[in-house]
Amino acid sequence: MSTAAESAKTAEMAAVAERYGLSRSSARPEFRGYLRDLWGRRQFIYTYARARTYALYAGARLGSIWQLLTPLLNAAVYYLAFGVLLGTAKGIHNYPAFLICGMFVFTYTQRSMTEGSRAISTNLSLIRTLHFPRATLPLAYVVNELNQMFISMGILLVMVGVSDGLALRWFLIIPALLLQTMFNIGMTLIFARLGTFLTDISQLLPFITRTWLYASGIFFSIPDKLAALDAPGWVIHVLALNPISAYIDIARRALLEEHARHALPNAWPIAVGWAVISLVGGFIYFWRAEDRYGRG
Template structure:
C-alpha cells in the first residue's frame, strides 16, 4: 500500500462525508426561531444566574446591597455640587434635585447594562467552553441583574421626588412602561456590545470614554433646549438631535412623568418606542449571527 493510501482525507472530503451521513457541527448556529425557543426554555437559568450575581456582587462589603442605591446617590451629589451650584446648571430649572436624580438613575441603568453586556462573553469564556447553551443568555442575565438593582433605586427616587415637592399623580403609573421600553433598548444594546466585546479586546478600554461622552450629551445635568438654543445659540435642530439620543429620550420621558413642570418635546415619546423596537430586533439578530463563534480562540 502506498503512502498516498495512508494519507488522511482532506478537510473538504471530511465535510462532504459528514454531510452525506447527516452529521452537523456540534456548535452550529440554530435557526432564529429555534434559538428563540432555546432561550425561553432556559429562562429559569437566566433569572437564577442574574439573581446570584446580584447577591454576590456586594457580599464582600459592609453595606452590602445598599451600594445599589448609594452609588448613584453619591454620583448625583457630586454632580449637583459641580454642575448645579458651582457652574450654575440649576438656573431656569424647577426642582433641580429631582431633575438631576431622575437623569442620573435612568442613565445609570443604561450605562451599567451596556458596560456589563460588553464583558458578558469575554468574561465568561470558561463557562461558554464548558457548557452548551444559547450565548444570548449571558447578556440577558446581565440586563436582568441591572433591572433588579434599578427596582430598588426607583423606589428611592420616587421618595426623593416626593420629598422635593412633587406629588404622585396618575401619570406615575406610566413609569413601568418607560422602564419596559428602556429595558428593551438595553437588551438590544447589550447584545450588540456583547458581540463586539467578544472580539475587540480594546473595547473595554474605550468604553469608559464613550460612556462619559454619552453622559454629557444626554442632558443629565442640564435642560437640553435651554442650554443648546438659548445659552449656546445653536440651531434648533441640534437640540432635536440631542433629544432623539435614546438615553436622553428615556430621561426626558421619565422627567415628564415625575416632574410636573417639565415638558419635553413630543418627539421623545416616539423616539423611546422606536429605539426599544429597533435595538431589540437588530441587537438580537446581530448577536445571533455570530452564535457559533463565541468562545473560540
Template structure:
C-alpha cells in the same frame, strides 16, 4: 466495537455522525428556534442575575445597602460639581429630582453596555463546557442592572413624593422602563458580541459613555440651555434623536410637572422607535455569531 448491523472499515467521523444523526454542538440554529430555546432558559437567566446581584455586595460590610448608597453618592457628587459649582441648576425647578432621574436612566444603559461587553469573555469556561444559547449571559447582566434601576426608582419616587407629591402620571414610568429595557437588551447584545472578539472595547467604552453622558441633558435642560445660547430650533431636533435623551425626557415627563415646558419634541415616538429597532438589530447581530463564541 462495531455491531453486526454496522459495516466495518468506516472511520470517517463525518460519515459516522451523518449516519447516526449527530450534528455540531456549536452550530447556529435558525433564529426562531434560537429564540424559543432562549425562552426555555428564562429561569437560568433569572437565577444567574440574582446570584450576580448577591455577589456584587457579598464582600462589603454594609452588604446590599450599597444598592441604595451607590446611586445616592453618585448623585451627590454630580449635584456638587454641576448643580452648585457650575450653576446648571439655575432655571430648573426641583433640580434634585431632575438630576436624579437623568443620572439613574443614563446609568442603567451605561452599565448594561459596559458589563455586557464582558459578559461572554468572563464566562468562557462555561461557554466551552455547556451547550446553551449564549444570549442568556448578556440578558442576565441586563436583569442584574434592572434590579439596581428599580432600587434607584424607589429612591426617586421618595424624593419626588416629598417635593411634588404623588401623581397619576407616575404610572407612565412603567412603559418608559419597558422601552428602555428593550433598548438596553439590544445594545447589550451588540457590545457583548463586539467585546468577545475585540477585547480593547472595554478600554474604549468609558470614554464613549462619558461623552454620551455630557451630551444627553442629564445635568441641564437641553431646550432651556440651547434657548439661552440662541441656538437654531433644528439643533434641538437633532439632539432629541439621542436615545438616552429621549428616555430621560419621558421619565421626567412622568415625574415632574414643571418639566413640561422644557421637554424635547417627539420624545415618546423617538423612544419607541429606538427600542424596537435596537432590540431587533441587537438580537440579529448577536445571533449571527452564535457559532463563534467560545472559540480560541
C-alpha cells in the same frame, strides 16, 4: 492529498452524517429555535443574575445595602458638583430631581453596556464547559441592572413625593422603563459580541459613554441651552434623536412637575423606535456569532 479529493471526501462524510441523522456539533441554531431555547432558560437567567448580585456584595460588610447606598451617594455627588458648585440649576424647577432622574436613567444604559461588553469574556470557562444559549449571560446582566434601576427609581419617587407630592402621571414611568429596558437589552447584546471579538472595546467604552453623558442633557435643559445659544430651530430635532435623551425625557415627563417647558419634541415615538431597532438588531447581531463565542 489533492484538494479535489479532499472536498469529495468532505462531501462523502457529510452524506454519511446526514444518513445517520448526525448534526454538526457546533453549528449555529436557527433563530426561532434559539429564541425558544432562551425562553426555556429563563430560570437560569434569573438565578444567575441573583447569584451575581449576591456574589458582588458578599465581600462587603454592609452587604446589599450598597444597592441602596450607591445611587444615593451618586445623587449627592452630582448634586454637589453640578447643582451647587457649577450652578447649572438656573431656571429649572426642582433641579435635584431633574438631575438625579437623568443620571439614574443614563447610568442604567451605561452600566448595561459596559457590563455587557464583559459578559462573555468573564464567563469563558463556563462557556467552554456547558451547553446553553450564550445570550443568557448578557441578558442576566441586564436583569441585574434592571433590579438596581428599580431601587434607584424607588429612591427618586420618594424624593419627588416629598418635594412635589404624588401624581397620577407617575404611572408613565412603567412604559418608560419598559422601553428603555428593551433598548438596553439590545445594546447589551451588541456590546457583548463587540467586547468578545474586539477586546479593546472595554478600554474605549468609558470614553464613548462619557461623551454621551455630556451630550444627552443630563445636567442642563437642552431647549434652554439652545435658546441661549440662539441655535436654528432644526437643531433641537436632531438632538432629540439621541436615544438616551429620549429615555431621560420620557422619565422626566412622568416624574417632574412643570417639565413641559424643557421637554424634547417627539420623545415618545423616538423612544419606541430606538427600543424596537435596538432589541431586534441586538438579538440578530448576537445570534449570528453564536457558534464562535467559545473560540479565542
